[in-house]
Amino acid sequence: MTPALLDGLVRAAACEVLAAHGLDPAALPAEAGVARSRRPAHGEYASTLALRTAGRVGVAPRELAGWLASALAERPEVADADVAGPGFLNLRLTAAARGALVAEVLSAGDDHGTVGEDAAAVETLVERRVRAAPELVQAVGADAARYALARSPEKAVREVPTRRTLDNHLFRVQYAHARAVALARNAADLGVQPGVHLELLIHPCEGELIGIIGAFPAVVRTAAASGEPHRVTRHLEALADAFLDVHDTCRVLPRGDEEVTELHRARLATVAAARQVLANGLGLLGVAAPERI
Helix, strand or coil, rough: CCCCCHHHHHHHHHHHHHHHCCCCCCCCCCCCEECCCHHHHCCCEEHHHHHHHHHHHHHHHHHHHHHHHHCCCCCCCEEEEEEECCCCEEEEEEEEHHHHHHHHHHHHHHHCCCHHHHHHHHHHHHHHHCCCCHHHHHHHHHHHHHHHHCCCCCCCCCCCCCCCCCCCCCHHHHHHHHHHHHHHHHHHCCCCCCCCCCHHCCHHHHHHHHHHHHHHHHHHHHHHHHHHHHHHHHHHHHHHHHHHHHHCCCCCCCCCCCCCCHHHHHHHHHHHHHHHHHHHHHHHHHCCCCCCC
């Protein structure tokens, strides 16, 4: 389930809740305001819908959020829903819902988050910065210059790292992509194919990675609307970090004579989805996504 679909699910539940309490669903805003939680320990996603609606219908925000949490907890896509603070709604998806998101990314392929006016706007933003800094491109190379120019919120770059170490943001993103390609290559050598039982992906690291994978289209939209391409680079860096966490924590491929399981295949599908988003994001910036480093 993508964040956009989750937003629609929360709003639909809010419509039903308000109607059940004799209140007007027309008071709801157009979107539920679902976003990745800034505090993962409290939930994968958070919504401000109750805070933005309660005053319009004459109900305390926490009370409305409580109604919503109870309704959403009954949905098969939602593992847990609770209320925090003055009326924030925190949500966790089921493993099956997260797995469906991986399948959607793999189905979309190169189009995931990189088609339409928003993607074109981000590409234009980066291109303008590159055209304004030909000396930088000549000094450090196209990839390093493009990434640094896109990454800088101030539109001015003071220093561009060129060392091939993981503290270099661009290298870390490209390294993560290359590692994902290497895993796929090794899997092919072993005859292991990505699986479909994605509900098996229950490790917290896997949940974090899948959430970042799914948020990519929303990040592109926000970057386009705000004129801030650095949102895309920071997202790619978070994705690279989450992928490397999974790489180091959750064994993707069997070792030695170990039997291949559906969990291995499911993890391989997640690796493929992460690689796809890394490639799409780098492509949006006009930067290479190397298959070997």
